[in-house]
Amino acid sequence: MYKEMNHLERLEAFSVYILRESYREFKNLVMLWSIGKDSTVLLWLARKAFLGHVPFPLMHIDTEYKIPEMIEFRNRTAMEWKLNLLVGRNAKALEEKQTYPAGKTDRLTCCRHLKSEALKHTLSGEWTRYRLNHDSGGFEEDSGTEPYTGVIVGVRADEEGSRSKERYFSPRDKQSDWNVDDQPPELWNQFNTDFASGTHLRIHPLLDWTELDIWEYIEKESIPVIPLYFDNGKGKRYRSLGCYPCTSPVESNAKNVRDIINELKTGKFANIAERSGRAQDKDDGGGLETLRREGYM
Amino acid sequence: MNQQKDNLKVVIVGHVDHGKSTIIGRMLAETGALPKGKLKQIQESCRKNSKPFEYAFLLDALKNEQSQGITIDMARCFFKTAKRNYIIIDAPGHIEFLKNMVTGAAKADAALLVIDANEGIQENSKRHGYMLSMLGVPQVAVLINKFDLVNYDRNVYEKIIEEFSGFLGNIGVTAISYIPVSGRDGDNIVSPSKHFDWYEGPTLLEQLDSFLLPTQPVSKAFRMPVQDIYKFTANGDDRRIIAGTIETGCIKNGDDVIFLPSGKEGTIKSIEVFNHPEQHETGAGYATGFTLVSQIYIKAGELMCRKGEKMPETGTRLRVNIFWLGKSPMIKGKRYKFKLGSARESVELAEVINVFDASDLSTVRGKQQLDRYDIGECIIETSRPVVFDNIKEIEATGRFVIVDNHEISGGGIIFEKDTESISVINQHITQREFFWNHGLITPQSRASRYHHRGKFVLITGEKESGKHELAKQLEYSLFNMHLNVYYLGLNTFMKGLDVDLEKVAWNRDEHIRRLGELARIMTDAGLIFISAIDDLDRYDIEYIKQLNTPSELLVINIGSNLPDYEAGLNLLEDYDLKAALDEIKKVLNREKIIPEYCI
Structure with missing residues (x-):
């Protein structure tokens, strides 16, 4: 018997469609993996789309200020799921301590150095990429320098104002700039998969998902997530994960996925923005918008 | 499991400044749907800039948008009622942003069309109404806004209904309701307003809750x-x-x-x-x-x-309605990329039957192209057959998009196959041959001088099947018999005549077209013209054959990749070169291209 689709099944089917469309249309495809819940769900959806396989590399931009459990979770999951994992970083800024934690920049500039710049140059192949070696479990300098021109990203429209303007397939020009005012249309299930040389595409399969959808899907599919999202017994948990100097945990007693779902639906977070623990959003009226135009994810 | 309630996607459209964003902002605020930080953030930003707070600002999340004061793109926002969750898509009203409006409306389950009671029905009220019908949005309600500006006058309401329902009727849309509202004051948004004692219909919120959830079309053919x-x-x-x-x-x-x-x-x-x-x-x-x-x-x-269910149609010439959003007009004689379902083909505009003028719904005849924002009834022709359903039967396989200059530039719906008129390619051949500048030498005198006739010998088959080697050997062998023969290697062609196509994503059909045209010239010069291309299918070959008309084509296929086409000669993958050359010469002699003594 046919079973009418529920809300999560519809979201899943559409995201799978977007992922398959990306894989069909782009040769140099990469998926960004921040190790957080959203991009881990995105990774899971890729395994759905490709029947257990992930036929493109995952890229993680390591700011070296990530909470250590994130890196441990990343490496373990990548080994277990046999992922082709690439890691990039802004070695120069880190060496010269051009960062917020080192006291030399403000938060936005730090994000720009360690995330936007690192991402842009790692994608283009100008900066070194490190590839996970599944035999040794360590990372090795990757010899490949081909630019990635299709970049799959787990942003959601409900996160923040500027993200609600995104298309599923969003062309960026050479400088990664986003021309918000002049985006081509998307009609029914047809997307802009042709693009001029010199431009690249951001692909957003999770655009329609909300924070609650993400947690309900994690519960439905039993997707592993970092324990940092749960109360560790001290009445605090992370709602959104980032670099430790700029991300603070929230007060919460949610000990598992179900608790989080209840908390989001009826509890104290029902009306509080998810990124409220992310300091860089507050530095300027449109901080994230400014960063996004420059290529921040 | 305690699953979420379903989402209903509602797009809100209408002419610029008729008050869409204000209505949504008001609705979000009154239903308590705003995240706590949001309202405060916007109010603070207004205070900072010494600007009075407006509900519309809630949606204008982007900096540059607020500075221009109009909704540039569609913003999505989420809210819920006791009944279900909503995604509200705010579509811009400015004509320049029609492509954003259609992006928002194309995925909506229902639409709210806003008309300013004071300003009345405007061009984009109608254009958006038309787009909703073409995009297949199944449920439409009309909000007549800014009643505070017209003293809540019932006559205004009646007049707009009369005019607008007549318009919608002509394009096959029936609005579920016409709701008089004031976004600024919150009348009839969430709760009924005392200002409308003459109105008994639903409030906006009641209307939203009475829209139907979409269901999957499981009972249709697979x-x-x-x-x-x-x-x-x-x-x-x-x-x-x-x-x-x-x-x-x-x-x-x-x-x-x-x-x-x-x-x-x-x-x-x-x-x-x-x-x-x-x-x-x-x-x-x-x-x-x-x-x-x-x-x-x-x-x-x-x-x-x-199998056993109703089959879709297959055809190359289709009668369609197209709305065009591209910066450059859609013109005849140009090839565009066509996407329907997962199929990608190239397409040409064959005929413009009518162009509708959205502002007054009149029909403009005699137009030869579709300009930006035109909606036209047309005949289009694809390079090879596409499979489709009539839009009225199965929507998903009855609509398509057209890509120009890397961007989706138009969308359309298909009504039927066009079987009456002559195809674009045949029209082209007739015209080309009519205008062909013949010299003083007839093909007959050429043939008698050369001792053979012109012919295009096209070798195809899988990659690495020895096509090019065979082509070169054939050229060499015929040349040694004093025949006028020329072999064109693919790279010679790609790096020369076709070099401009390297940058074009959708170029396969154009390569084939140019080769066909070139073959016609070479064979008219009396040559035996030889070329080899990987993996042609029967539609490619048919196209080349037509372009080469009235000259003749001999297709030699290597391997078994072309089961549905009867080639002039089929060779096995491990063919013997000498035997193959003899075979080809025999065929050429049988077709009276080369004389008996050559074989």
């Missing part, structure tokens, strides 16, 4: 555009999976299926889903995968149908 064929060999996986999202209908293991346009058939062996218990049946809406009982060679872009 259609699944084949999105890809997966054969991931990692970790010993040997499945060959046909992947796609099912548009309509149901299917189960053991069902017989047919892939169109190739016509290949198979039987479903299994339904493949990751991290899911074994499944025996699936249907509309699911993104899934299938394996077949026996392997057949099919490609992405075909339409999978279920």
